[in-house]
Amino acid sequence: MQSIVPIPIVSVWLLSDSCFPSFATILLPMSECTIDNAFLCKHSMFGGLTDAELMIIHDYLDENTYAKGTHILKQGEPNNSVYFIVEGEVSIQKHPQEKEDQERVITTLHAGDSFGEMELIDIQPCAASVVCLTETRIISLSNKDLHKLSTTHLKTYTMLILNLARDISRRLRSTDNLLSLVSKKTP
Secondary structure, X not given: OOOOOOOOOEEEEEOXXXXXXXXXXXXXXXXXXXXXXXXXXXXXXHOOOOHHHHHHHHOXXXXXXXXXXXXXXXXXXXXXXXXXXXXXXXXXXXXXXXXXXXXXXXXXEOOOOEEOHHHHHHOOXXXXXXXXXXXXXXXXXXXXXXXXXXHHOHHHHHHHHHHHHHHHHHHHHHHXXXXXXXXXXXX
């Protein structure tokens, strides 16, 4: 992975926006995150945000690479971040309560997918474990940083939370559909 040296302050003139056309001059500290706005713009959680808003979010993103086999999250343990897969694959694994030896793979997530959203909303322990199937590069956004966004950039924060709710709703609909396939028919 390349090493990026952050520059304290940078002035950026946006002539065009990869998500929406706009013109703006912004003065922002550079983020240590090496992910560009084109990647963020493709992810559903960042949908509807301008380049200027994405640059604001950059300051709050944390980037890490995990080795194959690493548990990023463990079922039942606390989590305070939402994670976005940049490169690699992770397995979402879950076991029934009190039966850790009966872990099952729920799904596999790839580049562009996210996880950890539920814990940001309900402030509960992890509902499942997340294990790297390959070396995996992740960017994350913490609950603490989301709170900072809510106090400094309310419009950007609101759009992120709406997008997060839409992602959770899509997953719930998918789960409902799967349950309808395995449930008993009504008499």
